[in-house]
Amino acid sequence: MSDKEVNAVVSQRIEVSPYLIILRVVPDGWELPDFTPGQFAALALPGSAPRYRFSDPEEEALDPDKLIKRAYSIASSSVEREYVEFYITLVRSGALTPRLFALEIGDRLWLSRKFPGTFKLSEAPDDANIVFAATGTGLAPYMSMLRSDFECGDSRRIAVLHGASHSWDLGYRAELITMQRLCRNFTYIPIISRPDDEPTSWTGQVGHMQELWSSGALDKVWGAHPKPSDTHIFLCGNPLMIEGMVETLAKEGFTEQIRKEPGTVHLERFW
Numbered sequence: 693m694s695d696k697e698v699n700a701v702v703s704q705r706i707e708v709s710p711y712l713i714i715l716r717v718v719p720d721g722w723e724l725p726d727f728t729p730g731q732f733a734a735l736a737l738p739g740s741a742p743r744y745r746f747s748d749p750e751e752e753a754l755d756p757d758k759l760i761k762r763a764y765s766i767a768s769s770s771v772e773r774e775y776v777e778f779y780i781t782l783v784r785s786g787a788l789t790p791r792l793f794a795l796e797i798g799d800r801l802w803l804s805r806k807f808p809g810t811f812k813l814s815e816a817p818d819d820a821n822i823v824f825a826a827t828g829t830g831l832a833p834y835m836s837m838l839r840s841d842f843e844c845g846d847s848r849r850i851a852v853l854h855g856a857s858h859s860w861d862l863g864y865r866a867e868l869i870t871m872q873r874l875c876r877n878f879t880y881i882p883i884i885s886r887p888d889d890e891p892t893s894w895t896g897q898v899g900h901m902q903e904l905w906s907s908g909a910l911d912k913v914w915g916a917h918p919k920p921s922d923t924h925i926f927l928c929g930n931p932l933m934i935e936g937m938v939e940t941l942a943k944e945g946f947t948e949q950i951r952k953e954p955g956t957v958h959l960e961r962f963w
């Protein structure tokens with residue numbers, strides 16, 4: 693099978709909402725490469741693949757034979773050898789996501805044979821507390837890190853701060869709530885930006901990531917506000933959230949890690 697052919701199969705499709713899916717992909721006749729949690733794969737489909745019913749029509753027809761490739765962070769554990777899992781949001785006008793959303797269990801797609809990326813938990817020292825801040829599907833690499841490397845009951849504290857528009861957009865919520873209930877060193881704080889759309893009143897955090905950071909909600913659980921001397925912050929997802937958080941954190945002495953230049957803030961931009 694050449695690398696230009698669709699070489700993998702959808703083994704699970706979980707609809708979190710009509711605009712968010714969890715997709716499990718199994719290589720067909722080849723072995724998944726080793727990877728480090730936080731890394732990403734590329735997925736692709738040809739222009740001839742059908743588009744999802746809730747997407748916008750394409751203005752210009754794409755080459756039916758050419759593969760449309762995009763990067764997706766791996767959400768599954770690096771210990772899992774059978775499948776790789778992805779958490780994907782629909783870009784209604786996009787080229788690839790409307791085609792990925794139209795996939796059913798058993799459908800074929802292209803999966804890269806290399807999983808690159810430098811967004812890794814090992815960028816932070818072992819004894820630092822960790823804050824994983826994400827908007828939307830920016831949660832994906834953290835799910836892989838938690839599922840692979842999290843030590844429940846360890847002295848290292850880990851917090852997941854997850855921002856979304858609505859409560860029903862908070863993917864992996866049940867898994868994260870369970871982790872929080874079972875592990876005293878794990879904190880999960882979701883925040884939603886559109887509480888007026890909720891079917892029943894939302895009693896959790898409201899607003900955006902910077903507001904959550906400054907609200908003191910995490911400080912209350914940890915007993916103190918995280919400092920650059922004891923905590924590393926990971927940011928993933930929407931570039932606007934990342935820029936806002938980098939600015940807020942810089943005022944508190946957190947510095948961005950840039951290539952080999954060490955820092956206490958680690959970033960992955962999705963676009």
Ligand SMILES: Cc1cc2nc3c(=O)[nH]c(=O)nc-3n(C[C@H](O)[C@H](O)[C@H](O)COP(=O)(O)OP(=O)(O)OC[C@H]3O[C@@H](n4cnc5c(N)ncnc54)[C@H](O)[C@@H]3O)c2cc1C
Nearest residue numbers: 762763764765779780781783786787788789829832962963
């Ligand atoms: C390293 C890396 C990891 C990524 N991991 C994920 C992931 O785990 N899950 C995921 O859903 N996407 C992820 N992305 C984004 C993904 O690669 C695509 O850009 C996205 O799915 C849109 O593809 P498309 O062909 O449908 O849209 P395109 O036709 O390529 O349109 C691109 C435009 O869509 C918008 N856009 C892109 N991504 C998003 C998004 N997540 N939410 C809202 N708007 C967006 C931006 O305006 C962007 O300019 C990742 C990107 C990178 C670089």
